[in-house]
Amino acid sequence: MSGDDDLDALAGDYVLGLLAGEERDRFERRMSADPAVRAVVDAWQERLMPLAATAPPMPPSPGVWQRLEATLGSRGTPRQRTAKVRGRHGGWWDSLPLWRGWALAASLAAAALAGWIVARPEPAPGPRLLAVLTAASGEPTWMLTVPGSGGVLRTRSLVAVPDGPQVQELWLLPAGGGPVSLGLLAGGQTVGRELPADLAARLVPGVGLAVSLEPPGGAPGDRPTGPIVYTGRFIEDRS
């Protein structure tokens, strides 16, 4: 049926990351309003999921990386930054072993995302944000963007996300307060999710981010239970 074909093609474009700007925003609103549309998107996500295991390395553009280094450099290496955080958060970080090196064990998994776009009548204005998360080795692993018009967080993997039972969970590290989960990360295509207003308000330039390895389904509570493998901070994207 031609109508179904149009929706299938559009949803496929979305999952491939081919929709952009207003067209993408419009489609995301349709997804949030119509579970049938979301189901079509989910079907594409499943069909293309095997591609996530093969994502080739893709570093950010030199200009972006320079600005990120300028921000990260002033705060020391990722490991040093974590040491400062350890002091501020008391015993929380002490219970997590730090990852040593990029050689991940073969049994790591990419999991389905915890949630897609949810309905939101009026997007709140905010800064455009960008973050590149890095491993302890300095290798870039995830790119996060916040378009600024509403609390949408987009994630894109920069290296292959390994298979296995464990999943990667993203955490916001707001100043003064414990880590807040931003959901599970899936490899490959750019995926957007909309955050509740109070959480979206905490996405600000300079706020810390971390990725931990968790059992399938994510951390059982509201704290990371596995090792932190990647860290980063949001910067304001004025490009």
Added chain:
Amino acid sequence: MLDQLPDYDETPDDAPDPHARMLESAEGRALVDCLSQLDPEPRQCILLAYHHGLTHQELARRFDRPLGTVKSWVRRALLRLRDCLGA
């Protein structure tokens, strides 16, 4: 920059096949099988969009084709993938 992107249909003999890992699961094998049934240029469009975030416009430049042609390639390839993979 567009020249430096891999041509997914031409892998040097000594390089590991980027899609070898897909063959480890039934879903991956089905997707490889269905991707292999596409014409090379539409298949490359899908892989370049997915892995490298190319837009329709950038794909049109890379393949030196009109925007409409590339959009049509991707649309038909997606529908063929859907039908091939079933359900």
